[in-house]
Each structure stands twice: as structure tokens, then as C-alpha cells.
Amino acid sequence: MTLIEAVVCGIIQGAAEFLPISSSGHLALLHAMFGLTDPESCVTFDVMLHLATLAAVICVYSNDIFSLIKAIFTMPAKLFTGRAKELSGAERFALYIIIATAPLGFAFFLEDAVTGIAASPKIIGIVLILNGFMLLLGDRVGKGNRSSEELGAPRALAVGAFQLAAIVPGLSRSGTTITGGLICGLDRGQAVRFSFIMSVPAIIGANLVRAVRMVRSPVESSQLGVYAVGMVFAAVTGFFALKLLSYIAEKKKFGIFSIYCFAVGGAAVIFG
Structure with a gap:
């Protein structure tokens, strides 16, 4: 991989992970x-880029994340002693994030199907077009006013099901989960907040699995510097993409990205 290719991939990953x-x-x-056909090197680079975008999420939502980490340690005592009604807002939020993450356990059984889709530009194009229609739906729903702390366990599980669907290449994780949150009655700003904070365990879990492959196939030392540059561009781009999406979601402007998905998806179907 050349330096230019790493920079382009980093920028695209940083923007597309959150937009x-x-x-x-x-x-x-x-x-x-x-023409990057070596699956092991592609996996290694993808893992490093995802870690960079994870850093962007932690930076933007650091206060929420640290509060949730503390809540995870105090929440079980109340749950297992029949004091669930005494859960604080942060503890409820942490519980709903855990519930929403649970459906990803089924992703392991779908890996072969997902790998097959990733190998076909035409299929990815079709899914991108479907993603565009889903974003249009996201602009038309979302009249709820619930906060993340008021979501409730059944709705959290439903948002988690949306996240599971987004393992299909071409479906946006952020767009899918934000739309799911809006359908479940979250306020638009809260849907964005819940979506990105629930991405933290999802990104960590997915890349722990991928990291096993990295151990089997260590990175060539000559590529470390190139990959590091890609990570920097992914992290910086991701930070600004997060800020931009929060603004766009509030203004109900997902249609902009629908047009983009239709264009890229159509091109992939025609030329893929």
C-alpha cells in the first residue's frame, strides 16, 4: 500500500464511519x-483505521463514556438486589447500551454471508442504494422526545437489531442505528448520542475478532509508517464528521447523503 492510498483510505474511513x-x-x-487483494493486509489496515475512529468517538463523548464506565460497576448491585427502580440516569443508559449491543452476538454466524457481499462491488452498490432509501426514512420519522436514559429495554434491543443489520457492507451503522433510535422515539440529538456511544463496544468487539487474524499475519515493518499516517487522517476526519453529523441530524438533512448513496451505489452497480 502506498502513502497516498493510506491517506485516501483514512479520510474515507473517518468520514464514512460516522456520516x-x-x-x-x-x-x-x-x-x-x-487492487488490494491480500485479505490479511486489508484486515490489518481496516482494524487500525477502526481503532483511529474509535479514538474520535471517545474524544467527542469522553464525559458520557467515563460516566458510563463508572455506572457499569455500580449498576449490578442494584439490579441483582431488586432495586432496579433506584438506577441513576447513567446506570440506565449503561444498561440500555449493553442490551443494544447484545444482538451483535449473532454477527459471528453471518460472517460468511457478509464476506461474500464485501467481495462483490455490484452487491455493495445495491445495498448502498437501499441505505439511501433508509436515510430518507430517517428524515421523515423522529418526532419523539425521549432521552437515551428513558429509552427502555425493549426499545434498546430494537436499536441493537438495527445495528446488527448494519454489518452488511453498504448499510451505514450510524444511519441505521440513528434511524432505529428515531423510530423508537428518541429525540434526534439523543438518537445520534445513543448511536455513537453504542458504537464503542461494537467497534472494540469486532476488532478484537479481527485482531486474531493480525496475530497470525504480522504487519510488515515497512508498512507500519504508512498505516500510522492513515490512522491519523482517519481520526481527525472522524472527529469532524461526528460534529457534522450531529448538526445534520438535528436539521433533518439526511437526504443529502441519500443522493450520495444513490450515486455511488449506482456507479458500483454499473461499473463494478
């Missing part, structure tokens, strides 16, 4: 475009 245009779909298309 509702599917980072997995874009990385798969870029790998095909750049």
Missing part, C-alpha cells in the same frame, strides 16, 4: 479500486 454512507462498503470498494 451515514457506510464505511465498510466504501473500504471494500476502495480495496477493489486499488
